[in-house]
Amino acid sequence: MTVYLDYNATTPIHLDVLEEMISVYRHNYGNAGSNTHIYGKSARNAVEKARTRVASALGIEKNEVIFTSGATESNNLAILGLAKWGESVGRKHIISTTIEHKAVLEPLNYLAKKGFHIELVPVNKDCRVNPEDVINHIRPDTLMVSVMHANNETGTIQPVSEIGNALKDTPVYFHIDAAQTFGKLHPELDKLNYDLLSISGHKIHGPQGIGALIMKRKNYKRPPVQPVVFGGGQEGGLRPGTLPVALIVGLGKTAEVAQSNYNKNIENYHLIKEDIINQLQSVKYVINGARDHSLPNCINISFPGIDSEALMVATKEDIAISNGSACTSAEYTPSHVLSAMGLDDAIIQSSIRISWGFGINSINLNSLICFIKNNQ
Structure with missing residues (x-):
C-alpha cells in the first residue's frame, strides 16, 4: 500500500x-440563520461552539473569527477587502515577499493592475526574509504587510514575530498566512502581533472547504476590511452565504484535537525528520530551507543528478510525495519559491517535498534511496 507523505498539500x-461532522449531517441540519425554530437555533449554537474552539486554539476572542471556505478565500478577503478601504483613503502601497503562496501573490498581481504599488521583498538562500528589509520598505502610504508564517514548499518559518512587533504601534496592517502553522505552531501563534490571520482546516486533519480569517480588534474596532462578495450578511457581512454547519463544526473540533495533542505530535514529527535525514546518509542530498527555522513535519530535499519527476514516478507505488505546491504542481513549472531562493536549476529540478502528520510514526524511504543510488 502506498504511504501518503504529502501532508502539506492536504491531510x-x-x-x-469526522464523527462530529456526521452527527451534524444526521441530526443538526438546520440553517444557522433561521431564528424562528429550534433547528436553526441548534445549528447556530453548534457554529458558535466551533467559533469558541477556534478562538481558544489561537488565544483570541470568538468575535474575531470569520469563517470562510479556506485559507485562499481568507487571503483574498484580507488583501482585496482591505485594499478597497485603502484605496478610499489613498493608501495603495502593499509589501509582501517573493515566496508567498499563489493565494497571496495573485490577489496582489490583481491589485497591481488596478494601480496599487506592490513590493515583494526577496528572501535569502535559506528561504527567510530579513525583517529589517520588510520594515525598511514602509512608507507613509503603506496599507499592509502580508507575510506567510511558514512556507508551504520548504517549511521555512518566517520572522513574523519580529515584523509584527515592529508594526504593532504603526497604522500599517499586518496579515499573516498561517495555513501551514495553524494547529502546528499554536503556542507561537498565541504570542504574535497581527491584524489579520488566515487559517485552513484541511492542513491539520480537518475537512476541506473550511477555514477562517482572524480579524484582531484594536480598541474594539476590527480592521476596515470591506466585503468582496455580497449576499445575506452572514459573518458580520464579510462572508455572505448559508453557513456550512458541519464543516464549521469540523474545523472547531480540528482545532481542539490539534491543541490537545500538540506536544505529542510535535515531538513525533521532530523524530521522524531526524530519521529521514539519517536514512539519506548513503546518498548525496541538499536540504532546501532553513534547518533551524523550519516546520517539524516537512522537509524539502534535492538529490543532485536526479530528476524529481522520474523519482516520483519510480517510487509512486510505495510513497506519495510531491515536488512543489499542490496548487501549482499540475503546471510542471519550476518552483517560484526555490527560484526566489536563488537556487540553481539543477537543484530545483531535483527537489522533492516530504511531509507528514498525525498517524505517521515512521517513514521507510528504501525505494527512494535505491532509485537515487542507481541513478545518481
Whole structure:
C-alpha cells in the first residue's frame, strides 16, 4: 500500500472530527440563520461552539473569527477587502515577499493592475526574509504587510514575530498566512502581533472547504476590511452565504484535537525528520530551507543528478510525495519559491517535498534511496 507523505498539500481527516461532522449531517441540519425554530437555533449554537474552539486554539476572542471556505478565500478577503478601504483613503502601497503562496501573490498581481504599488521583498538562500528589509520598505502610504508564517514548499518559518512587533504601534496592517502553522505552531501563534490571520482546516486533519480569517480588534474596532462578495450578511457581512454547519463544526473540533495533542505530535514529527535525514546518509542530498527555522513535519530535499519527476514516478507505488505546491504542481513549472531562493536549476529540478502528520510514526524511504543510488 502506498504511504501518503504529502501532508502539506492536504491531510486525512481525523476520525474524531469526522464523527462530529456526521452527527451534524444526521441530526443538526438546520440553517444557522433561521431564528424562528429550534433547528436553526441548534445549528447556530453548534457554529458558535466551533467559533469558541477556534478562538481558544489561537488565544483570541470568538468575535474575531470569520469563517470562510479556506485559507485562499481568507487571503483574498484580507488583501482585496482591505485594499478597497485603502484605496478610499489613498493608501495603495502593499509589501509582501517573493515566496508567498499563489493565494497571496495573485490577489496582489490583481491589485497591481488596478494601480496599487506592490513590493515583494526577496528572501535569502535559506528561504527567510530579513525583517529589517520588510520594515525598511514602509512608507507613509503603506496599507499592509502580508507575510506567510511558514512556507508551504520548504517549511521555512518566517520572522513574523519580529515584523509584527515592529508594526504593532504603526497604522500599517499586518496579515499573516498561517495555513501551514495553524494547529502546528499554536503556542507561537498565541504570542504574535497581527491584524489579520488566515487559517485552513484541511492542513491539520480537518475537512476541506473550511477555514477562517482572524480579524484582531484594536480598541474594539476590527480592521476596515470591506466585503468582496455580497449576499445575506452572514459573518458580520464579510462572508455572505448559508453557513456550512458541519464543516464549521469540523474545523472547531480540528482545532481542539490539534491543541490537545500538540506536544505529542510535535515531538513525533521532530523524530521522524531526524530519521529521514539519517536514512539519506548513503546518498548525496541538499536540504532546501532553513534547518533551524523550519516546520517539524516537512522537509524539502534535492538529490543532485536526479530528476524529481522520474523519482516520483519510480517510487509512486510505495510513497506519495510531491515536488512543489499542490496548487501549482499540475503546471510542471519550476518552483517560484526555490527560484526566489536563488537556487540553481539543477537543484530545483531535483527537489522533492516530504511531509507528514498525525498517524505517521515512521517513514521507510528504501525505494527512494535505491532509485537515487542507481541513478545518481
